[in-house]
Amino acid sequence: MAGTARYLMCFQYRGTNYSGVMKTPSHQLVPGVQNYLEGALQKLRPANEVNIFISSRTDSGVHALCNSAHFDIQRKEGKQPFSEELLVNALNFHLKPEPISILKAFRVSDTFHARYHARSRTYTYRLVTGCDHHSHLPVFERNLCWPVSRRPLSTDAMREAAQMLLGTRDFSTFRSLNSETPFKSPLKTLLQADLTPGFSITTQQNYHSHLEFWELTFRSQSFLYKQVRRMTGALVAVGQGKLMPRHIADLLEVRDSRAYPGNIIAPPDGLFLKNVEYDEKDLQVEEEIIQ
Missing domain, CATH: 3.30.70.660 (Pseudouridine synthase I, catalytic domain, C-terminal subdomain)
Structure with a gap:
């Protein structure tokens, strides 16, 4: 589909105030890091609902200098896929003031999986x-x-x-x-x-x-x-x-x-x-x- 691309993003976080990296239900008082990542992606106004697939689970209180995840994002008709640099800058803007930061993004093939391709x-x-x-x-x-x-x-x-x-x-x-x-x-x-x-x-x-x-x-x-x-x-x-x-x-x-x-x-x-x-x-x- 035109305008759709898969990315691998590397991100870090201070895990003290999160339930862990994985997404939690909306009724749970303490969210996971994934909740904030997907929220920031939706603020880019994609044509699809973006779900991320995290490479490595971490528990409540555990930190990451560099975790990773992949996702597919479809831009609205007539728009090309995000450049890697623009994606990183836009996500970091929408993640403020959370202690979560996107370090880098890579455009990857649509068969890439952040968890199963990790060496x-x-x-x-x-x-x-x-x-x-x-x-x-x-x-x-x-x-x-x-x-x-x-x-x-x-x-x-x-x-x-x-x-x-x-x-x-x-x-x-x-x-x-x-x-x-x-x-x-x-x-x-x-x-x-x-x-x-x-x-x-x-x-x-x-x-x-x-x-x-x-x-x-x-x-x-x-x-x-x-x-x-x-x-x-x-x-x-x-x-x-x-x-x-x-x-x-x-x-x-x-x-x-x-x-x-x-x-x-x-x-x-x-x-x-x-x-x-x-x-x-x-x-x-x-x-x-x-x-």
Whole structure:
């Protein structure tokens, strides 16, 4: 149909005040990020009702440095498809003042799917030591990291434990049960599990120089429900001496979600979807785009 085009958009958001990224019913008090994205798209006055298809679900309180979604938008008769730059600028104008921002848009083929064409997803979890309660954090870091301990973590033990998670494994113990559990295979291939020093602009001040930030980074084609938060909680427990590195292998071997210690799951606050990767060929179309 003339004037219809499919786009992939990359967007980021601070997830503290949303029910998650997915759309919620109009009667629900706390909306999802998708509600605002689709609302902004409708303000472009398309000829169709625009529905977006999100690549990666995030829960309430979880943030995204870069999530992605695709959608089809049809302009009124006689108008060419939006240019990528115009689409980004117009959507960001209509999203104000929400903490949601469109980073980039790509014109893609009408067979492209944001979820199923993703090669990998990378999550980063931000930890901080030197305090053990969110009220002791700088105001600019609240809801953006997990204050795990006043004392330093055993980072060597955490790195040793993280290596046990790499490769293709049955992650049944590291998923929470939900409606999709019976239909999803627990086999996942974890490509990366790294612990590296993190940073915060607030630590440049003498008031917060005692704080030490760390980042756990996980990369896989896909993850199970709450898998990243469970892996993070288990690794932090190792860093605190509550678990030994060998206990990570034991948890994997059990293959039972109920065997996961319920009091160590990481909260959503420090979790960020960092990136969703695609093949470059999937982000190209031969048709010339005219604004």
